[in-house]
Ligand SMILES: Nc1nc2c(c(=O)[nH]1)N(C=O)[C@@H](CNc1ccc(C(=O)N[C@@H](CCC(=O)O)C(=O)O)cc1)CN2
């Protein structure tokens with residue numbers, strides 16, 4: 001890789017700004033230890049420069065010019081290459097308020113440090129070879145994770161699980177490329193004759209692996225961003241009650257007046273590790289009320305946009321024209337039919353729903369008695385994980401950048417197969433194989449260009 005980064009000394013506040021127990025300022029670069037020594041006085045008077053790596057040293061930060069003491073702190077010393085960035089790192093732990101943090105940072109800037117860009121510490125960890133690009137992106141996913149499952153995906157990526165799958169495919173490609181190149185360069189020599197059929201079989205295997213990863217991206221995205229779940233149904237069936245039940249709180253207003261919910265409400269909820277973005281919609285019916293009409297239109301558009309629709313019916317009442325309208329709207333969607341109020345005497349004829357929505361599961365619940373909620377949650381989970389051949393969460397593709405690179409790599413392999421099929425000269429096959437190898441390299445940051453790297457790290461937070 002032809003990518004050079006100045007290794008000047010950078011500093012940033014690494015903890016959120018607010019009131020907290022402790023705040024951390026991070027300094028990284030060749031001069032970081034000498035720089036901190038200028039403003040830090042250890043209780044035992046020894047300079048950090050004389051201390052061994054991975055020491056915590058108690059002392060005070062003061063302004064060398066005014067001699068004013070700013071805060072009492074603990075400094076942690078990590079010498080290169082044994083630190084996060086593989087450079088000399090000092091972390092200053094002060095009291096967690098904005099004044100000590102800002103004053104210490106500005107002193108460091110005054111004494112020669114440069115303010116770190118967002119993600120610059122992790123970028124250095126990447127450029128200095130501690131982690132690859134997929135692992136670096138996982139660091140940010142860990143910080144952003146909101147549920148157990150999304151955290152598991154991210155830690156799987158950070159531990160290199162995902163990257164090693166990519167590396168295996170790349171190694172296999174490189175072996176094929178080398179073989180072909182030897183045959184092209186030394187046609188007279190005793191290079192093993194290449195059996196194209198055998199090569200095609202091996203490419204096919206690699207393509208299956210890539211496609212498996214591509215198909216995991218849908219679940220990966222859901223675990224990262226949340227499953228957009230719309231609760232729809234005619235007025236008064238208990239949509240808002242279900243939202244509240246899943247949220248374990250009284251978020252939405254529930255009354256026995258049909259048409260209570262006028263606008264859609266969106267809430268984020270962790271359902272057994274799966275992040276759901278639940279939308280409680282206005283009951284769908286013919287109405288002359290102008291405001292309610294807008295709600296109904298919105299409900300329709302949510303059915304279109306949602307990843308999953310929970311279609312609610314009132315089990316205690318006979319089917320109405322409004323119910324059949326709902327059925328018509330959800331028939332071809334990824335939907336679960338939920339029949340509510342199972343605690344009451346049942347009057348709903350389900351056979352029509354069963355016939356019309358033959359692909360949808362039907363679940364009976366009572367939001368009041370909390371019946372069937374567990375089964376509903378299990379069904380949602382099954383839907384999220386369905387169709388994945390990958391079972392280890394650390395292998396899920398969870399970002400668009402990786403997905404696009406995988407798709408392009410798959411396309412190049414497809415092209416290589418076509419060329420082989422049509423007896424196109426081997427040097428052209430090699431070009432396709434090499435393009436696929438390069439695209440996979442983008443994912444782990446082996447072949448990727450500088451602009452893309454900058455773009456990726458610019459989305460990180462400050463101090464990371
Ligand atoms: N205080 C602190 N906590 C942190 C970090 C940090 O940089 N500082 N991390 C990041 O932001 C994460 C941990 N990641 C890290 C990864 C490697 C090394 C490191 O110094 N590795 C050395 C020494 C390992 C050893 O003693 O065996 C090495 O691998 O050579 C430090 C943190 C989360 N917690």
Ligand SMILES: Nc1nc2c(ncn2[C@@H]2O[C@H](COP(=O)(O)OP(=O)(O)OP(=O)(O)O)[C@@H](O)[C@H]2O)c(=O)[nH]1
Pocket residue numbers: 233234235236237238239240241242253254255256257258259260261262281282283284340341342343344365366367368369
């Ligand atoms: N018996 C019984 N009543 C329920 C159940 N779930 C909801 N209800 C009642 O049904 C009525 C309507 O509930 P909501 O949650 O407001 O219904 P909604 O579908 O949001 O209604 P709109 O917002 O008007 O479209 C309320 O009186 C609830 O207490 C249930 O499981 N059993």
Ligand SMILES: [Mg+2]
Pocket residue numbers: 239240241252253260261280281283
């Ligand atoms: Mg409602």
